[in-house]
Amino acid sequence: MYAQMVKTARSGVKPRDEMTEQERAFQDRVDANEKIEPKDWMPDDYRRTLIRQIGQHAHSEVVGQLPEGNWITRAPTLERKAILLAKVQDEAGHGLYLYSAAETLGVSRDELIELLHQGKMKYSSIFNYPTLTWADVGAIGWLVDGAAIMNQVHLQRTSYGPYARAMVRICKEESFHQRQGYDIMMKMAFGTPEQKAMAQDALNRFWYPSLMMFGPPDQDSVHTAQSMAWKIKVATNDELRQKFVDQTVPQIEYLGLTCPDPDIRLNEETGHFDFTPPDWSEFFAVLKGNGPCNKDRMKARITAWEDGAWVREGMLAHARKKAAATAAAE
Amino acid sequence: MSSEWPLWEVFIRGQHGLSHRHVGSLHAPDAETALRNARDVYTRRNEGVSIWVVEAAHITASSPSDKGPLFEPSESKVYRHPSFYDIPDDAGAM
Numbered sequence: 001m002y003a004q005m006v007k008t009a010r011s012g013v014k015p016r017d018e019m020t021e022q023e024r025a026f027q028d029r030v031d032a033n034e035k036i037e038p039k040d041w042m043p044d045d046y047r048r049t050l051i052r053q054i055g056q057h058a059h060s061e062v063v064g065q066l067p068e069g070n071w072i073t074r075a076p077t078l079e080r081k082a083i084l085l086a087k088v089q090d091e092a093g094h095g096l097y098l099y100s101a102a103e104t105l106g107v108s109r110d111e112l113i114e115l116l117h118q119g120k121m122k123y124s125s126i127f128n129y130p131t132l133t134w135a136d137v138g139a140i141g142w143l144v145d146g147a148a149i150m151n152q153v154h155l156q157r158t159s160y161g162p163y164a165r166a167m168v169r170i171c172k173e174e175s176f177h178q179r180q181g182y183d184i185m186m187k188m189a190f191g192t193p194e195q196k197a198m199a200q201d202a203l204n205r206f207w208y209p210s211l212m213m214f215g216p217p218d219q220d221s222v223h224t225a226q227s228m229a230w231k232i233k234v235a236t237n238d239e240l241r242q243k244f245v246d247q248t249v250p251q252i253e254y255l256g257l258t259c260p261d262p263d264i265r266l267n268e269e270t271g272h273f274d275f276t277p278p279d280w281s282e283f284f285a286v287l288k289g290n291g292p293c294n295k296d297r298m299k300a301r302i303t304a305w306e307d308g309a310w311v312r313e314g315m316l317a318h319a320r321k322k323a324a325a326t327a328a329a330e
Numbered sequence: 331m332s333s334e335w336p337l338w339e340v341f342i343r344g345q346h347g348l349s350h351r352h353v354g355s356l357h358a359p360d361a362e363t364a365l366r367n368a369r370d371v372y373t374r375r376n377e378g379v380s381i382w383v384v385e386a387a388h389i390t391a392s393s394p395s396d397k398g399p400l401f402e403p404s405e406s407k408v409y410r411h412p413s414f415y416d417i418p419d420d421a422g423a424m
Contacts (some may be wrong), residue, residue: 037394039391039393039394040394041394086374089374090374093371093374096354096371097354100337100354100355100356103337103355108334109334109357110334114411166354169353169354173375308334310334312335312359313333315334315335315359315363316333316359317359317361318359319359319360319363322360322362
């Protein structure tokens with residue numbers, strides 16, 4: 001998902017008889033669906049895992065602006081441009097909500113950004129793929145935001161209060177993102193043969209990377225169990241991936257496009273679609289920094305941060321000067 | 331000197347005359363910028379008609395460990411609720 005392969009300190013769930021009294025009381029609160037709030041006691045590993053997860057999620061929102069931002073100046077109509085601008089602006093807001101949630105855990109936003117720039121924190125693998133045509137903007141809204149919503153809807157019930165509240169806001173805004181993406185896909189799929197071919201091409205390129213967004217298969221996902229016990233993960237990678245496939249296949253059919261997986265078919269027994277899993281070696285390569293756009297993305301982020309430093313410093317200096325002058329006049 | 335902007339908490343009054351409600355936070359160098367940024371981030375879809383911002387460092391919050399002493403006493407005071415009193419139907423609407 002937007003947070004993939006978030007490491008917890010251990011694999012497997014800490015057994016109850018190994019917990020301290022404080023940890024047991026904490027787990028009881030989580031089990032009773034009570035929200036954990038910033039000043040409440042929490043296990044160090046819970047705090048650390050959350051910082052990693054929320055931080056990665058926040059970075060993804062911000063880096064996620066880059067592939068779509070690429071098309072703002074080239075949107076085909078003024079209306080599409082205004083829509084895309086609004087969507088990309090939303091992503092900046094989502095980054096802000098999430099950084100704020102992470103900050104309640106005792107880490108600052110600047111520290112998180114620093115860790116990203118040093119390569120010590122990650123963002124979602126999906127944003128390392130290029131947006132080659134306008135149809136990609138449609139495919140991203142439809143598939144990438146669609147996959148993100150799958151996960152975020154569950155996270156509205158996560159145990160950490162500030163994270164859950166950020167998710168509520170994000171989910172409200174995210175549904176516009178997915179619908180505008182599908183709207184672009186409809187326009188193109190029902191347009192000229194050339195437009196339809198572009199839509200098909202975008203689907204072909206974004207299908208497997210979208211499936212990868214949910215993270216590795218459950219059997220290889222050693223951190224899932226503890227995160228689920230803490231309710232900072234509410235559904236497993238494979239569950240969400242299956243749900244996404246089941247929802248998306250009929251949408252592909254409606255568009256008159258073809259799923260790039262030739263073996264995809266409805267399993268009459270399970271009622272779910274059987275599908276070919278993505279190439280996980282590609283996923284791990286992208287996560288390691290070897291996707292098509294990793295270097296560009298990081299360069300764009302670092303440049304923006306460094307080139308903006310004088311503005312941040314100047315505004316703060318001005319605010320301090322003004323505050324001092326006001327204090328002196330009183 | 332740190333160049334990190336201070337944190338502000340944002341409160342918005344919705345359309346229907348309700349109280350300002352906490353909606354989130356942001357970083358800004360001063361109150362004026364905080365207000366402008368709050369407008370850009372938190373009222374992009376007609377969420378409000380008025381904004382308050384307050385520097386997070388100026389908020390005094392109750393501590394989680396005081397939850398018992400602060401809030402438990404009211405649990406036993408059921409007579410503070412209208413449903414505590416049985417008024418016969420014959421007395422009419424009340």
